[in-house]
Amino acid sequence: MSENIEVNFRLNGENVTIRTxxxxxxxxxxxxxxxxxxxxxxCSIGECGACTVIVDRKxxxxxxxxxxxxxxxxxxTIEGVSSPDRLNPVxxxxxxxxxxxxxxxxxxxxxxxxxxxxxxxxxxxxxxxVALSGNLCRCTGYKQIIDAIYDAxxxxxxxxxxxxxxxxxxxSGGRPLPWQPLNKPEVCELSGGNExxxxx
Amino acid sequence: xxxxxxxxxxxxxxxxxxxxxxxxxAVIVCGGTDVMIRIRELKLRRxxxxxxxxxxxxxxxxxxxxxxxxxxxxxxxxxxxxxxLIRAHVPMLADACNQVGSPQIRNIATIGGNxxxxxxxxxxxxxxxxxxxxxxxxxxxxxxxxxxxxxxxxPGKTVLKADSEILTCIRIPRAKYTDHGGCYLKxxxxxxxxxxxxxxxxNAALTRDGTIRDFAIAFGVAAPTPxxxxxxxxxxxxxxxxxxxxxxLRKAVLLETRPRDSWRASKELRLQLIQELSERATVQAxxxxxxxxxx
Numbered sequence: 001m002s003e004n005i006e007v008n009f010r011l012n013g014e015n016v017t018i019r020t021x022x023x024x025x026x027x028x029x030x031x032x033x034x035x036x037x038x039x040x041x042x043c044s045i046g047e048c049g050a051c052t053v054i055v056d057r058k059x060x061x062x063x064x065x066x067x068x069x070x071x072x073x074x075x076x077t078i079e080g081v082s083s084p085d086r087l088n089p090v091x092x093x094x095x096x097x098x099x100x101x102x103x104x105x106x107x108x109x110x111x112x113x114x115x116x117x118x119x120x121x122x123x124x125x126x127x128x129x130v131a132l133s134g135n136l137c138r139c140t141g142y143k144q145i146i147d148a149i150y151d152a153x154x155x156x157x158x159x160x161x162x163x164x165x166x167x168x169x170x171x172s173g174g175r176p177l178p179w180q181p182l183n184k185p186e187v188c189e190l191s192g193g194n195e196x197x198x199x200x
Numbered sequence: 201x202x203x204x205x206x207x208x209x210x211x212x213x214x215x216x217x218x219x220x221x222x223x224x225x226a227v228i229v230c231g232g233t234d235v236m237i238r239i240r241e242l243k244l245r246r247x248x249x250x251x252x253x254x255x256x257x258x259x260x261x262x263x264x265x266x267x268x269x270x271x272x273x274x275x276x277x278x279x280x281x282x283x284x285l286i287r288a289h290v291p292m293l294a295d296a297c298n299q300v301g302s303p304q305i306r307n308i309a310t311i312g313g314n315x316x317x318x319x320x321x322x323x324x325x326x327x328x329x330x331x332x333x334x335x336x337x338x339x340x341x342x343x344x345x346x347x348x349x350x351x352x353x354x355p356g357k358t359v360l361k362a363d364s365e366i367l368t369c370i371r372i373p374r375a376k377y378t379d380h381g382g383c384y385l386k387x388x389x390x391x392x393x394x395x396x397x398x399x400x401x402x403n404a405a406l407t408r409d410g411t412i413r414d415f416a417i418a419f420g421v422a423a424p425t426p427x428x429x430x431x432x433x434x435x436x437x438x439x440x441x442x443x444x445x446x447x448x449l450r451k452a453v454l455l456e457t458r459p460r461d462s463w464r465a466s467k468e469l470r471l472q473l474i475q476e477l478s479e480r481a482t483v484q485a486x487x488x489x490x491x492x493x494x495x
Binding site (some may be wrong): 002003005021022023024025044045046047049052055058059060061063064065066068069071072112130131133134135 | 201202203204205206207208209229231232233236237240249251253254278301302303304305307308391392393
C-alpha cells in the first residue's frame, strides 16, 4: 500500500491542498480528483504530449510528474486558460484554421503553445515548430496547427494589450469563421497546382 | 496504479543523504522522466522515492575562482540551453541538451539524471566527456571526485553508490573550454522525441598556425558505455587538420568502438555512422575554434 501524503499547490490560480496516495501522478489527480478532464492521457510515457500542462510557466507532461513533486508549484491546465464561453486566442485560431480532427491532442497543443507565448509573445514559425515538437497528432498534419498558433500570436500582438494580458480576445478580429466562405480561393503551392487552375 | 511506497521531498543534500540511509532501497528522483517509466514498466517495485528537485544548491550554474564552470546536476535541460554562461563557454553542451526528448521533457528532466542513469544513449554525456567533466559524488562522509570517463561501467551501470551517494556537482575545467571549439552531432530517425542511434562529440583546440593542440572525441551508443577514443585522439594531436588526417581518423575510431545490433539500428549502420559523424563533428569543431578544413 502506498502511503498518504499531503500536497499544497496552486491550481489554475487557486491554492489547493490535497491528501492523496503517494503513487499518483499529477495527471491522475487533475482528472480524477479535480475532474479537470481537459487534460488527456495518451501514451503515459511522455512521448505524445496529450497530458501537457503548465507547471511554473513551463510546459511539462503531467503523466511523468508525481503529485509529490508538485508541492508549492503553480499548475495551469487547459481549464485555466479558457472557459466554454470564452476561448483562448490559441483555441480560437485552431478552430478558425480547422486544425482539429478528433481533438484528443488539442488541449496538449494549446498548452504547449500557451507556454511558448507566455515566454515569447512573438515567436517565429520555426520556434513554434520546436515548441510543438513534443506533441503528437495522429489525425491530421501539423501545418494547420502551426499556422493557427502563428496567427494567434500575430493577432494577439496587434490586439489591445489590456485584453491581451488576460489571454482573451473578445472577437475573431474580423477574420472569417469556419462556416463563412473564404473571400479568396486558397492558392495551391504544390507542383501541378497551377496547371489545375488553368484547366478550370 | 504505480507501485510506489512513498515519496519524500528533500530540501538539502544532507537531508537527502539522511533519507537515503534511513530507507533501504530508496531511489533518488529529480525530474523523474526516467524513473517514472521504470516504475511503469515494473522494473522498480515498492519504490521509495526521494525527490531532490527542490534543492536550490543543486540548480546553480556558475564559475568558481579558477573559472572552472560548475553545473548543478539538478538543472533541467531547458535551463542549461538557456544559460548565458553555458552558451558563452560551452555552446556544444547547450546544443547537446537541446536535442534531448521534447520541450516538455527538457523542462523537467535534469542533466544529473541523464548522467546517473548510465544510459548509453544519453545526449549530454559525450559532450561532457570531451570537456573532461569531473563529477562530485557526495556521501555521508564527504565527497569524492570522479572523471566522467571513469563513471560509466556498463549499460545502466555506474560507479555511483546508489544507496549512499548523490551527484552534487559537474565541473568543467577552464582549460578544456577556453579557445576550444566543440560540436555534438546526434543521429536519429526523427528530430524530436528521439533516442540517439549514434551520438558523437568533438572538442578541439588549434595553435596559431593551425596545428591541432588538443583533441577529444567521444561517442554515445557506440559501445556498452559512452566512451572516448584515446588512440584516435593521440593520432590527431600535433598535426595540421587536413582531409588526409580526417580519413585516418575515420579508420582509427573504428578500432576503438564496439557498436552492436539492436532493434533501433544494425551494427553496420552504426559503423558507418561512427565514421561519418566523427568526420562531420571534427570538421565543425575545427571551424568553431577558428580553423578551416576542406573535406
